[in-house]
Amino acid sequence: MDHAKLQATAMAIGGIYATAQREQALWFIMDAYKKELKRQVRKVLTEHGVAEAKAIRDAVEEFAVHAYAGKH
Structure with missing residues (x-):
């Protein structure tokens, strides 16, 4: 995956x-x-063609919970 596509995916998430x-x-x-x-x-x-979407999705959620829950 090229940098631009990876960056677009990260921004969307x-x-x-x-x-x-x-x-x-x-x-x-x-x-x-x-x-x-x-x-x-x-x-x-999936739309951005990222392989292992389920595993990455779970890791993203873990990070997001840590990042946002820490503010409360």
Whole structure:
């Protein structure tokens, strides 16, 4: 994957979690909301041709929970 495509993927995923934080600040403790975010992230990864979308999606969620939950 080239740098531009990787950067576009990261920005799209960042946008998903930034929107979640704006709309529902405690999204990281809401299982249904997290499940929807994971679905959105997997879709972005798949659309951008990222291999191992499920594993990466799970790692992204782990990072996002750590990054955003630490603010509360």
